[in-house]
Amino acid sequence: MGFRIKKSYWILILGIVILGGCVYKVAHGSNQPDEGTEFVIGVSQANLTEPWRVAMNDEIRKEADRHKGLQVIFTDAAHSNDKQKQDIDKLLGFGIDLLIISTNDSENLKPIIAQVHKKIPVIVLGRAIGGYDYTLFIGPANETIGRNAGQLVADLAGDQQVNLVEIQGLAESPPVLERSKGFKEILQNHPNIHQVDTIVADWNRDKAEDQMLETIKNHPQIDIVFAHSDAMALGARRAFEKKGIQGVKIIGVDGLEGENGGLDLVRRDILTGTFAYRTGGKESIQYAMDLLQGKSGIPKKILLRVNKITKDSVDQYVHNKQNILHAPKQHKHPIELGFVQVGTESSWRAANSSSIKKAAQDFGIELKFKNANQSMENQIKAIRSFIRERVDVIAFSPVVQTGYEDVLREAKMAGIPVILTDRELGLKDDSLWLTSIGSDFQEEGRRAARWLLEQTKGVKKEINIVELQGTSGSSPAVYRKKGFEELLKNNSNYHIIASKSADFTKEAGRRVMKEYLKKYGDKIQVVYAHNDDMALGAIEAIEESGKNPGKDILIISVDATREALNALSAGKLNLTVECNPLLGPELMKAITDYVEGKEIPVKIITEEGIFSQENAKRDYLNRAY
Ligand code: GYE
Numbered sequence: 001m002g003f004r005i006k007k008s009y010w011i012l013i014l015g016i017v018i019l020g021g022c023v024y025k026v027a028h029g030s031n032q033p034d035e036g037t038e039f040v041i042g043v044s045q046a047n048l049t050e051p052w053r054v055a056m057n058d059e060i061r062k063e064a065d066r067h068k069g070l071q072v073i074f075t076d077a078a079h080s081n082d083k084q085k086q087d088i089d090k091l092l093g094f095g096i097d098l099l100i101i102s103t104n105d106s107e108n109l110k111p112i113i114a115q116v117h118k119k120i121p122v123i124v125l126g127r128a129i130g131g132y133d134y135t136l137f138i139g140p141a142n143e144t145i146g147r148n149a150g151q152l153v154a155d156l157a158g159d160q161q162v163n164l165v166e167i168q169g170l171a172e173s174p175p176v177l178e179r180s181k182g183f184k185e186i187l188q189n190h191p192n193i194h195q196v197d198t199i200v201a202d203w204n205r206d207k208a209e210d211q212m213l214e215t216i217k218n219h220p221q222i223d224i225v226f227a228h229s230d231a232m233a234l235g236a237r238r239a240f241e242k243k244g245i246q247g248v249k250i251i252g253v254d255g256l257e258g259e260n261g262g263l264d265l266v267r268r269d270i271l272t273g274t275f276a277y278r279t280g281g282k283e284s285i286q287y288a289m290d291l292l293q294g295k296s297g298i299p300k301k302i303l304l305r306v307n308k309i310t311k312d313s314v315d316q317y318v319h320n321k322q323n324i325l326h327a328p329k330q331h332k333h334p335i336e337l338g339f340v341q342v343g344t345e346s347s348w349r350a351a352n353s354s355s356i357k358k359a360a361q362d363f364g365i366e367l368k369f370k371n372a373n374q375s376m377e378n379q380i381k382a383i384r385s386f387i388r389e390r391v392d393v394i395a396f397s398p399v400v401q402t403g404y405e406d407v408l409r410e411a412k413m414a415g416i417p418v419i420l421t422d423r424e425l426g427l428k429d430d431s432l433w434l435t436s437i438g439s440d441f442q443e444e445g446r447r448a449a450r451w452l453l454e455q456t457k458g459v460k461k462e463i464n465i466v467e468l469q470g471t472s473g474s475s476p477a478v479y480r481k482k483g484f485e486e487l488l489k490n491n492s493n494y495h496i497i498a499s500k501s502a503d504f505t506k507e508a509g510r511r512v513m514k515e516y517l518k519k520y521g522d523k524i525q526v527v528y529a530h531n532d533d534m535a536l537g538a539i540e541a542i543e544e545s546g547k548n549p550g551k552d553i554l555i556i557s558v559d560a561t562r563e564a565l566n567a568l569s570a571g572k573l574n575l576t577v578e579c580n581p582l583l584g585p586e587l588m589k590a591i592t593d594y595v596e597g598k599e600i601p602v603k604i605i606t607e608e609g610i611f612s613q614e615n616a617k618r619d620y621l622n623r624a625y
Contacts, residue, residue, distance in 0.1 A: 445483020
């Protein structure tokens with residue numbers, strides 16, 4: 001090799017040797033994995049100046065230490081996109097089996113991540129990247145942080161007229177966009193709260209201090225500050241102190257432990273409140289090992305639970321974190337799961353029920369299964385019976401988004417965790433359920449619209465759409481509609497001329513489509529059905545009217561069942577957006593993780609794709625449902 005190793009490297013290598021089970025390396029020297037190494041994971045960090053990222057790497061090290069034969073190699077991009085790309089190349093040069101990356105700039109690094117994803121699994125940590133070219137995203141529920149911060153500001157303001165300043169991190173970065181979106185969603189209902197300024201401080205404390213000093217010059221009367229990180233919130237406090245201004249309520253985000261961490265700042269009344277969530281470092285190694293060991297039930301995204309921290313709750317939060325949250329749970333043997341299904345309204349639902357029954361068997365979990373025939377009342381009755389039977393865990397798919405608050409409070413009082421599968425609730429208090437496993441319905445609606453816009457690109461004339469909605473008030477119907485309209489609203493020649501519920505059933509889909517054909521006839525160019533069953537019903541109605549479905553009228557749906565792929569191959573359907581019903585393995589994994597004392601993310605989002613006439617034939621045969 002004939003090269004001399006500088007003194008500092010020797011100290012480093014010595015340091016490496018001393019560190020026990022898992023071997024960490026900083027990307028230097030030889031690129032041969034150490035003796036007895038089974039897996040090598042590369043961790044590409046955006047920088048190590050943000051306290052939150054230092055905490056994330058510490059968590060990764062701690063969790064990795066529990067896995068013998070695991071080697072972890074860290075790199076630090078020091079706020080540079082080019083350096084981060086070089087780091088990735090270097091890590092690939094080390095022959096890593098999996099990449100964990102927390103991006104400096106998500107958009108800029110998206111292409112190289114897509115490249116790496118073609119070769120090895122990629123876990124994106126903290127800052128989301130658009131698109132689907134990665135294996136798993138782990139990050140905080142940022143919109144929830146924004147909404148909860150908005151609610152805390154509203155609670156602090158009461159009905160007083162108050163002046164507010166928002167301090168944002170890196171402009172246009174996903175956490176900033178999502179936190180601001182959630183924040184504004186709440187503030188718009190409180191006209192007494194006036195946002196007098198918005199500061200962009202790039203997650204940097206000193207920058208926040210300097211800019212707040214400028215803002216104070218223009219706005220001497222500031223009552224509340226919401227900063228997207230505790231470090232920037234501390235910067236703001238320092239600015240007010242410099243100006244001798246007391247009594248401004250300052251809210252941060254991150255809630256890290258340690259001196260000047262958010263928990264400490266709240267305890268010392270420097271901050272009025274903060275929002276604590278895990279960095280995801282620990283989860284990234286747990287899921288990385290599951291991936292490397294080929295385990296099933298790996299989702300596409302997990303969103304980490306957010307905890308509001310104020311002076312009154314900080315000690316309880318730390319106590320729970322240290323003693324309760326990670327303690328293995330008492331349970332029957334085998335574990336007893338009470339599951340309440342929506343009904344039997346569609347072939348998607350049938351696939352979902354069999355996936356849950358099969359996974360319970362595979363995981364050795366005792367399943368009590370009840371079918372509610374699309375009735376919320378039946379579901380509430382069934383949940384109450386499971387509470388009386390003191391099952392270990394209750395899981396259900398809520399028919400609609402509202403009406404379950406009381407029974408969920410009863411389950412919480414009884415100490416029985418509840419898991420939402422497939423459909424979500426419209427309740428703000430997410431402490432009423434352990435986690436929610438399912439799809440991103442709004443993204444499904446966006447995918448349907450994205451395809452339609454692409455398909456009809458350049459068409460100048462009016463495009464009339466009729467919509468077959470799912471069960472009214474159900475989360476898939478509400479959000480598939482919202483996502484679809486979100487992308488169409490900026491295109492003025494697209495019109496939804498009729499929209500009605502057909503309750504996710506084929507029969508109702510056929511009936512409502514017949515009504516539409518009678519009323520609008522040739523005016524209809526597109527059908528957007530919230531599920532395949534309704535679309536297949538509509539296809540029958542269109543054929544009975546003498547028209548060619550898929551040709552005279554474009555048909556877009558959701559689920560991607562085998563029947564739909566058949567209709568695609570026959571040219572009668574044009575697109576179906578996948579909604580994965582095979583939630584059994586993820587549900588059982590969440591339950592076993594929970595009883596083992598692992599912390600469960602607040603939202604687990606499944607992997608999904610889209611099917612068009614082009615790929616339907618290819619994928620039809622090995623379609624699981
Ligand atoms: O799309 C439909 C079923 O809740 C996501 O319900 C599920 C929906 C699915 O009836 O086929």
